[in-house]
Amino acid sequence: MSNDTNVDDPPEDGADAGTDEEQSQSPARSQSQEREQQGRESEPESDRQGERSPPESDGDRRDDVDDGDEFDDPIDEFEPESTEDDDDIETVDDLGSTVDVDPGVEIDEENAEDDLLGGLKVDTTSDIEVPDRLVDQVIGQDEARDIIIKAAKQRRHVMMIGSPGTGKSMLAKAMSQLLPQEDLQDVLVYHNPDDGNAPKVRTVPAGKGEQIVDAHKEEARKRNQMRSILMWIIIAIVLAYAILMAGNILLGILVAGIIWLIFRYTSRGTDAMVPNMIVNNGDQRQAPFEDATGAHAGALLGDVRHDPFQSGGMETPSHDRVEPGSIHKSNKGVLFVDEINTLDVRTQQKLMTAIQEGEFAITGQSERSSGAMVQTEPVPCDFIMIAAGNLDAMENMHPALRNRVKGYGYEVYMEDTIEDTPEMRRKYARFIAQEVERDGRLPHFEREAVEELILEAKRRSGRKNHLTLHFRSLGGLVRVAGDIARAEDKDHTTRDHVLQAKRRSRSIEQQLADDYIERRKDYELQVTQDGVEGRVNGLAVMGEDSGIMLPVMAEIAPAQGQGQVIATGQLKEMAEESVQNVSAIIKKFSDVNLSEKDIHIQFVQAGQQGVDGDSASITVATAVISALEDIPVDQSIAMTGSLSVRGDVLPVGGVTHKIEAAAKAGCDKVIIPKANEQDVMIEEEYEEMVEIIPCSNISEVLDVALEGEPKKDSLVDRLKQITGSAFEGNQSAVGSGSNPSPQ
Numbered sequence: 001m002s003n004d005t006n007v008d009d010p011p012e013d014g015a016d017a018g019t020d021e022e023q024s025q026s027p028a029r030s031q032s033q034e035r036e037q038q039g040r041e042s043e044p045e046s047d048r049q050g051e052r053s054p055p056e057s058d059g060d061r062r063d064d065v066d067d068g069d070e071f072d073d074p075i076d077e078f079e080p081e082s083t084e085d086d087d088d089i090e091t092v093d094d095l096g097s098t099v100d101v102d103p104g105v106e107i108d109e110e111n112a113e114d115d116l117l118g119g120l121k122v123d124t125t126s127d128i129e130v131p132d133r134l135v136d137q138v139i140g141q142d143e144a145r146d147i148i149i150k151a152a153k154q155r156r157h158v159m160m161i162g163s164p165g166t167g168k169s170m171l172a173k174a175m176s177q178l179l180p181q182e183d184l185q186d187v188l189v190y191h192n193p194d195d196g197n198a199p200k201v202r203t204v205p206a207g208k209g210e211q212i213v214d215a216h217k218e219e220a221r222k223r224n225q226m227r228s229i230l231m232w233i234i235i236a237i238v239l240a241y242a243i244l245m246a247g248n249i250l251l252g253i254l255v256a257g258i259i260w261l262i263f264r265y266t267s268r269g270t271d272a273m274v275p276n277m278i279v280n281n282g283d284q285r286q287a288p289f290e291d292a293t294g295a296h297a298g299a300l301l302g303d304v305r306h307d308p309f310q311s312g313g314m315e316t317p318s319h320d321r322v323e324p325g326s327i328h329k330s331n332k333g334v335l336f337v338d339e340i341n342t343l344d345v346r347t348q349q350k351l352m353t354a355i356q357e358g359e360f361a362i363t364g365q366s367e368r369s370s371g372a373m374v375q376t377e378p379v380p381c382d383f384i385m386i387a388a389g390n391l392d393a394m395e396n397m398h399p400a401l402r403n404r405v406k407g408y409g410y411e412v413y414m415e416d417t418i419e420d421t422p423e424m425r426r427k428y429a430r431f432i433a434q435e436v437e438r439d440g441r442l443p444h445f446e447r448e449a450v451e452e453l454i455l456e457a458k459r460r461s462g463r464k465n466h467l468t469l470h471f472r473s474l475g476g477l478v479r480v481a482g483d484i485a486r487a488e489d490k491d492h493t494t495r496d497h498v499l500q501a502k503r504r505s506r507s508i509e510q511q512l513a514d515d516y517i518e519r520r521k522d523y524e525l526q527v528t529q530d531g532v533e534g535r536v537n538g539l540a541v542m543g544e545d546s547g548i549m550l551p552v553m554a555e556i557a558p559a560q561g562q563g564q565v566i567a568t569g570q571l572k573e574m575a576e577e578s579v580q581n582v583s584a585i586i587k588k589f590s591d592v593n594l595s596e597k598d599i600h601i602q603f604v605q606a607g608q609q610g611v612d613g614d615s616a617s618i619t620v621a622t623a624v625i626s627a628l629e630d631i632p633v634d635q636s637i638a639m640t641g642s643l644s645v646r647g648d649v650l651p652v653g654g655v656t657h658k659i660e661a662a663a664k665a666g667c668d669k670v671i672i673p674k675a676n677e678q679d680v681m682i683e684e685e686y687e688e689m690v691e692i693i694p695c696s697n698i699s700e701v702l703d704v705a706l707e708g709e710p711k712k713d714s715l716v717d718r719l720k721q722i723t724g725s726a727f728e729g730n731q732s733a734v735g736s737g738s739n740p741s742p743q
Ligand SMILES: Nc1ncnc2c1ncn2[C@@H]1O[C@H](COP(=O)(O)OP(=O)(O)OP(=O)(O)O)[C@@H](O)[C@H]1O
Pocket: 137, 138, 139, 140, 141, 163, 164, 165, 166, 167, 168, 169, 170, 171, 338, 388, 389, 431, 469, 470, 471, 472, 475
């Protein structure tokens, strides 16, 4: 591959990509650049109407690329248009770092702390200014944002790991806006007269490629025109001679036909001289951003199409069949690969080579295709890779590829929540304005609608004083609410629209959970009244945002041999372990000889998914103790909490959704771990329906859940003694019904 200013001639040899400046910027590319220093170029014989230029040294290619004046004829007249004037995108030197963007609205600083909009004095989101640059639109993720800015400056690769919808691809796109546009190049592939299966490659400054192709086409057109004229003159002479001199018109027609055929088939050669522009950055206003998520080898690494007519003058020249891959299209820009672990190992290895070399030859990816015979000179692919994925992406990523990213870049973990501050709430209001503007059709949101969405962001965070950073799903809510307002032909989206949207945009898990609850009501499987021995209403989470009530039943039966704990209901590993922990406590404090008994524990209708996690261990303990002691459990209570082997109730996830599920199912009280008390952010409508009882040890749980007084020296009584001190201390919390509001 070569890169010089003699734009219309393919070079004979040499390999290059990048510039001296890039050399200092991208250590990953040092090998290719060393080669590039040695690369030589010369013009081919075929193209230049007899003109030849001697091979010339590449020297400093930066100069070559930037200097369009030395273009040879006939391209000289096609000076590339300057791209500087219309480049209004800031370069990395004036990035402005992570300075906060002014929302363009007055702020009531005094009341900012208590105001859900952080003191923003706005009536609707149309009053809020949306920043132009994508990097300024990113909310939260300060570390990732700083890294992206730094990596854009230093041309480093980045690996972003985190939950979906937290801004990974947004940051990658933002990075492409930060890269300098003036480095962009067009890539042309030329026919190689010496070896038809080894097309030559040349890079030229962005915008110049199109001019070269046009010039070649024009040249080819003129050449064809000349040939046509010549052909018709010869045919006319032949016909005239045949008629006038030989007197044989048939012979004349025959010869004319042969001449026509000869001209027709030999004319294909002139078209072959037109280069194939595989990367065209002529119209690019910013460095390219290529999303190669889930791309197969051809789309990622480039391909050469199959040619069904491989001979007889019908074939398509190999350079015309070359297709660029994402790695080539993202040259000087950003290659974004989400779920990088889904790329097969060979593709990951090739990607690694491309990163290392900064250039990668294109060949046919299918072994059976005629394209596999073709291999171009190396094509530049000096991209910055942003690899993204969830935590498991790291495990399955090729270790050497990860090592490349680590060695020449940064790794960053995306945050899921951010502290709730007035400044952050102002940014959330701006997020809604951003989403409305991006969509282009949604009515702007009224102040109350924004407040409701910020409340929802708090709720979805699942942590006190935090806001969720799962913006994709929050953006989904904005769009549904806006769509409802639009369908009603309203000028603005109101709080009511947001509430409707929340009901409408329930996740599949929420819809399933609601369906379960309905069905259980039909079959009277849901017991929420009276006391039942050995039965406890447990609570579980489905998906990310939905709770479900899951009864647990325990039965004690005489053992056939050695007594054992038998748990059914598709328990997963963690849940099984929690059952073992519970049985440890019971064995220790019960005077019943458990070696003679089997303890059966059933997770009733746990469903297809099975039970994961240990958040049901207080439920299991309560059910078993109730069955052992023959004390009924109050069925108006539901509970969630993990249990330590010493009887402490430990915090669990998803308490808000679980409490809401218990309320929906008809329970009056919900026992939760005391440590989770601050995470409760239930919807207003459920606040009146349930009393929340935080507990810190199993004794407190039993005290609330079991009906009637425990007998002296019973298991319940003994448990009270071991957890007595903690129990005394937390007595006040029990039954207090503390019910934190969403705010
Ligand atoms: N931090 C953020 N600030 C502002 N908007 C955001 C942020 N994160 C996500 N968004 C919004 O959510 C949309 C989706 O985010 P994005 O595609 O970047 O997520 P992602 O992390 O790449 O998810 P995935 O891994 O599923 O591809 C963005 O287009 C943007 O509108």
